[in-house]
Amino acid sequence: MKPIAFLLIAVATLAGIVTFTAAVSGHTDENAAPIYGVTIPAGYRDWKLISVARVGAPLNDLRAKLGNDIAIKAYRDRKVPFPDGTIIARLAWQQVTSETIKNAFRVRGGTETHLSPEQVEKLVDGSFVAGPPTNVQFMVKDSTKYASTGGWGFAQFNDGKPADEATHKTCFACHEPAKDSDFVFTRYAP
Amino acid sequence: MSRMVFVLIVVAIAAGVIALTPARSVHADEEASPIYGVKIPAGYRDWRLIAVKQLHFAGMGEQLRAQVGNDIAIKAFKEGTRPFPDGAIIAAMHWTRVPSEDNDKVLDVPFPGTHSFVIGSPVNVQIMVKDSKKYAATGGWGFADFKDGKPGDTALHQTCFPCHAPAKDRDFVFTNYAPAP
Numbered sequence: 420m421k422p423i424a425f426l427l428i429a430v431a432t433l434a435g436i437v438t439f440t441a442a443v444s445g446h447t448d449e450n451a452a453p454i455y456g457v458t459i460p461a462g463y464r465d466w467k468l469i470s471v472a473r474v475g476a477p478l479n480d481l482r483a484k485l486g487n488d489i490a491i492k493a494y495r496d497r498k499v500p501f502p503d504g505t506i507i508a509r510l511a512w513q514q515v516t517s518e519t520i521k522n523a524f525r526v527r528g529g530t531e532t533h534l535s536p537e538q539v540e541k542l543v544d545g546s547f548v549a550g551p552p553t554n555v556q557f558m559v560k561d562s563t564k565y566a567s568t569g570g571w572g573f574a575q576f577n578d579g580k581p582a583d584e585a586t587h588k589t590c591f592a593c594h595e596p597a598k599d600s601d602f603v604f605t606r607y608a609p
Numbered sequence: 610m611s612r613m614v615f616v617l618i619v620v621a622i623a624a625g626v627i628a629l630t631p632a633r634s635v636h637a638d639e640e641a642s643p644i645y646g647v648k649i650p651a652g653y654r655d656w657r658l659i660a661v662k663q664l665h666f667a668g669m670g671e672q673l674r675a676q677v678g679n680d681i682a683i684k685a686f687k688e689g690t691r692p693f694p695d696g697a698i699i700a701a702m703h704w705t706r707v708p709s710e711d712n713d714k715v716l717d718v719p720f721p722g723t724h725s726f727v728i729g730s731p732v733n734v735q736i737m738v739k740d741s742k743k744y745a746a747t748g749g750w751g752f753a754d755f756k757d758g759k760p761g762d763t764a765l766h767q768t769c770f771p772c773h774a775p776a777k778d779r780d781f782v783f784t785n786y787a788p789a790p
Contacts, residue, residue: 463789464789465657465683466657467657468654468677470727470728471661471673471674471675471704471728472673472709472725472726472727472728473673473725473726474712474716474723474724475723475724475725475726476722476723476724477720477723478716478720482661483658483661483675483787491655510787510789512661512787512790514663517662517783519776519779519783520783522775544665545664545665546663546664546665548660548662548784548785549660549661549662549785549787551788552787552788552789552790553790555789555790576790593718593719594715596711596714596715597711604711604712606727608675608702608704608731609730609731
């Protein structure tokens with residue numbers, strides 16, 4: 420390798436480290452979850468999809484679980500317990516009805532299917548799309564740091580701010596029934 | 610760089626190209642959708658999430674659905690670009706919806722009586738491919754519906770565009786990008 424090329428790579432690498440360090444130190448304590456100290460992982464909205472779910476009344480929300488690359492690989496390889504570095508994000512949105520989709524059903528119901536108008540309305544009533552976001556929860560695997568809670572650090576953020584300590588005290592207790600699957604409820608959607 | 614290292618890199622690249630070529634030619638044999646000739650895009654399950662929804666079908670129960678997009682589609686969604694640029698591909702994955710008793714037990718503590726639902730089994734995947742010239746007659750979109758990797762018939766694919774017509778003012782796409790919570 421030419422010295423100049425080596426130098427360029429070295430400079431680029433150093434610049435990357437400096438940038439990364441600045442980004443990490445940019446998170447202050449008020450942005451971290453109580454008890455676990457978990458902060459919102461950068462770029463989590465662009466992670467790959469694990470699965471989707473819905474919760475009925477009183478929550479009435481739609482949910483998506485996303486995972487970082489370590490999480491996705493572990494899911495595909497069926498690796499339990501999840502390796503250190505795994506992060507799973509649970510996003511939730513209020514369910515709302517969509518007029519555009521309702522109209523699409525009405526058009527289709529009237530012209531191309533044998534559905535009665537009542538059936539079309541029933542169909543429309545049970546259909547929802549993701550509306551305003553409610554909150555996001557994270558599980559971060561670090562078997563040493565979080566040894567007392569199954570190796571997982573937990574966090575919930577509402578509007579980018581971590582929920583209080585009382586909320587975070589419930590995380591692990593709630594996940595304990597899923598001990599056999601390393602405290603993770605969600606399965607990978609084929 | 611030593612000559613030996615250079616030779617090794619060239620050999621490695623050549624091996625990669627050779628390894629990739631048979632994999633691609635296998636895909637070429639896969640079936641395409643009628644009318645539009647759209648195939649299942651490689652790696653779509655790893656695309657980024659656009660949004661999720663639930664659909665209730667009369668007499669058939671509910672489905673849980675997720676829409677994912679390739680890089681061109683995601684960029685357009687985030688920037689609000691309409692119409693979508695050529696090359697945008699949206700994949701809608703549909704699963705049956707089943708109750709989750711395990712989740713209900715857990716949710717019953719903070720939210721008594723809650724009923725929660727998770728995915729059951731895959732139903733189908735629908736693809737929309739933007740090519741404003743090739744698919745000029747159908748809003749610039751090519752459509753495809755695959756079940757177990759096999760495309761649906763011509764009659765099914767004749768319903769795609771009329772069904773999407775109500776979303777004309779948003780470039781025939783129903784789904785809105787779900788913002789990060």
